[in-house]
Amino acid sequence: MRKLRETIHIYHTNDLHSHLENWPSIHHFLSERRKEHASDASLTLDIGDHVDRSNIYTEGTLGKGNVKLLNDAQYDYATIGNNEGITLSHEELDSLYEQAKFEVIVSNFTDLEGNIPRWVKPYKIHQTASGIRIGIIAATADYSVYYEKLGWRLQDPLPRLQAVADQISPHVDVLICMSHLGKSKDEELCELIPSLDLILGAHTHHLFEDGKMFGNTLQAATGKFGMYVGYVNLEYDHSLKRVVSKKAVVFPTSELPAPKNAGHTRKEWEKIGKEQLSYAVFTSNSILEKEWFNHSGLANFFGKALLSYTNADCAMFPAGIFLTDLPKGPVTAWNLHQCLPHPINPCIVTLSGAELLEVIELAKNDKWPNLEVKGLGFRGKYLGAILYERIEEDVDGKPLIKGEPLMLNETYRLATLDMFTFGFFFPSFKTAKKQYIMPETIRDVVKWYGIKEQQDKCRA
Numbered sequence: 012m013r014k015l016r017e018t019i020h021i022y023h024t025n026d027l028h029s030h031l032e033n034w035p036s037i038h039h040f041l042s043e044r045r046k047e048h049a050s051d052a053s054l055t056l057d058i059g060d061h062v063d064r065s066n067i068y069t070e071g072t073l074g075k076g077n078v079k080l081l082n083d084a085q086y087d088y089a090t091i092g093n094n095e096g097i098t099l100s101h102e103e104l105d106s107l108y109e110q111a112k113f114e115v116i117v118s119n120f121t122d123l124e125g126n127i128p129r130w131v132k133p134y135k136i137h138q139t140a141s142g143i144r145i146g147i148i149a150a151t152a153d154y155s156v157y158y159e160k161l162g163w164r165l166q167d168p169l170p171r172l173q174a175v176a177d178q179i180s181p182h183v184d185v186l187i188c189m190s191h192l193g194k195s196k197d198e199e200l201c202e203l204i205p206s207l208d209l210i211l212g213a214h215t216h217h218l219f220e221d222g223k224m225f226g227n228t229l230q231a232a233t234g235k236f237g238m239y240v241g242y243v244n245l246e247y248d249h250s251l252k253r254v255v256s257k258k259a260v261v262f263p264t265s266e267l268p269a270p271k272n273a274g275h276t277r278k279e280w281e282k283i284g285k286e287q288l289s290y291a292v293f294t295s296n297s298i299l300e301k302e303w304f305n306h307s308g309l310a311n312f313f314g315k316a317l318l319s320y321t322n323a324d325c326a327m328f329p330a331g332i333f334l335t336d337l338p339k340g341p342v343t344a345w346n347l348h349q350c351l352p353h354p355i356n357p358c359i360v361t362l363s364g365a366e367l368l369e370v371i372e373l374a375k376n377d378k379w380p381n382l383e384v385k386g387l388g389f390r391g392k393y394l395g396a397i398l399y400e401r402i403e404e405d406v407d408g409k410p411l412i413k414g415e416p417l418m419l420n421e422t423y424r425l426a427t428l429d430m431f432t433f434g435f436f437f438p439s440f441k442t443a444k445k446q447y448i449m450p451e452t453i454r455d456v457v458k459w460y461g462i463k464e465q466q467d468k469c470r471a
Contacts, residue, residue: 015250017141019185020048021243025058025213026235028094029066029077031280033237033264035273038084040240040262045085052139057081058213058232059092059151059191062099062107064452065352065390067345071284074099074107082112088135090117090149090189092213097154098354100450101162105130116149116189118175119166123159134175136183143247146183148175151191152214160449168192169203176204185247185254187211194232201225208254209243222259231259239263288348291341293461301333301350303395304380309333309350313453314400316460321448323359323426325402325412327374331384331395332428332453342461351454355388358429361444364419370437371402371410379436387430400426428453 022041027034041055061081062074069077074095081089089111099107108115108130118133127133137145150168158165176186185208190197193215200210207228212219218234222243233239239261246256270276299309310330317326335350362370374397382394401413410417417423434441451459 014141015248016255017139017143017247017249018051019139019143019145019245019247020044020051020053021187021209021211021245022053022055023058023211023231023233023241023243024056024061024237025191025211025233025241026060026092026216027057027237028060028063028235029069030063030236031066031068031080031277034080035276036264036267036269037237037240038080039270040264040267041084044242052141052143054088054137054145055084055086056147056189056211057086057089058189058211059090060094060213061089061092062095064094064098064354067284067288067348068280069284070348070352071287073103075110076280076283078108078111082110086113087137088114088116088147088149088189090191091115091120091151092191093152093154093157094354096120096151096163097157097161097449098452103450104161104163116147117151118148119150119153119168119171121164121166123162123164125164134179136179141249143185144183145185145187146176146179147187147189148172148179149189149191152193157447157449160447169196169199172200173203176206180206184252185209185245190214193217197230198225201228201230208245208257211241211243218261219259220261222257224257229257229259233261237264240267285345288344291343292347292458293342293465295337295339295342295461298339299337301330301336303330303333303393305330305396306398307333309337310398312337312460313457314398316456317357317426317453318400319460319463320451320456321357321359321424321426323424325423326400326426327370327402327431328398328428329379329394329396330398331380331391331393332389333395334391344458347454347458351452351457353388353390353430353453355453356429356451357448357453357456358427358432359446359448360425360427360432360440361446362423362425362439364417364421364423366439366443367412367423367425368410368417368419369439370425373437387433387435388428389430 062077064070116132135147187209191213194217197212210230212232216235217232219232223230233241244258248255301309432440
């Protein structure tokens with residue numbers, strides 16, 4: 012006989028960013044809790060950015076190792092974050108979930124022709140053993156410019172979610188959204204779709220320790236880096252045909268028991284990643300040393316690489332991007348990854364001379380070199396000195412571009428990093444014409460230039 016009231020147990024993670032030091036504990040915890048709920052309905056969901064190529068295991072497997080981890084932990088559904096969506100090439104993302112044993116739900120994602128890829132579901136109606144129909148919709152953050160460069164198209168997430176919710180609402184008893192949109196968008200979503208029972212949030216790394224009610228909708232989120240596992244308890248009344256109680260809590264992973272083999276498992280992941288990246292990509296005639304607060308051999312090499320790759324007039328970048336030296340002799344893909352683990356792309360910004368002068372003046376901010384940068388794709392610690400290629404000053408301190416005085420009415424193409432174009436550092440970049448170079452990361456540029464130099468020397 013069916014119970015009058017039934018509990019639905021939902022476990023969720025978000026924004027792990029390949030911080031796999033916490034994963035053995037998360038996996039063990041989910042396995043144990045699943046046993047406790049064997050006679051009840053339960054779901055395990057990931058809300059995106061599980062992948063982060065700054066991790067050696069993720070880079071070595073191009074994210075497929077992360078998919079295996081989700082498989083092994085018996086996740087039911089996942090959505091994509093911007094780290095899955097725009098740090099992999101079109102082909103790499105298209106094949107990422109080939110071995111997934113869970114389903115990937117993204118309501119606002121298609122190819123450039125408007126076709127939904129074979130590995131994506133725009134929604135899911137999950138039916139429990141007792142017949143409760145749980146509708147799941149999902150959306151990822153609107154980085155349209157980046158996605159289109161990679162051959163994908165995003166629909167405006169909020170109206171798209173509303174359309175999908177309207178489509179499936181007559182056919183479901185519970186409505187859940189996996190939202191990789193951020194805290195403020197989730198609040199808009201609560202107002203737009205008041206029929207939502209639950210929003211599982213992500214992207215802005217916000218944490219709701221006990222959930223947060225907004226109208227009829229419960230919001231739940233677990234911060235970042237696998238520091239917490241989220242749990243939501245929904246009580247469904249079969250006679251009323253609706254959810255009558257909603258509760259959310261989080262479990263700190265630091266307080267969860269870790270399996271005995273956790274240390275060995277983490278070392279194995281690192282070993283797999285390093286083995287996959289052990290091949291030499293080019294040979295260097297000397298050690299290329301980093302220096303965060305001044306010029307260095309490595310910065311000089313990178314500046315020339317960036318200009319050669321982009322064919323821009325000049326270049327600007329922060330010294331803090333270099334995390335290690337590059338060795339003399341064979342430079343492996345692992346060496347490059349250790350030096351430049353950031354999912355950062357090159358970008359060409361077109362500026363007037365007056366705008367470029369403003370940028371150069373802003374870059375003199377003496378607080379910036381010691382600024383600890385979080386996000387924007389940056390995976391280092393300090394921003395470091397702002398360095399230039401083909402930008403220098405004459406004896407009077409006036410800027411020279413390619414050895415000639417900067418002309419205010421001239422147009423210049425500045426090669427830089429996409430992290431600088433979001434308006435935080437240089438406001439003029441936000442509205443300037445920009446050419447994002449994708450899917451190449453800055454380490455791909457160094458690799459290309461190292462190979463080019465080696466070939467040029469062989470021909471000489």
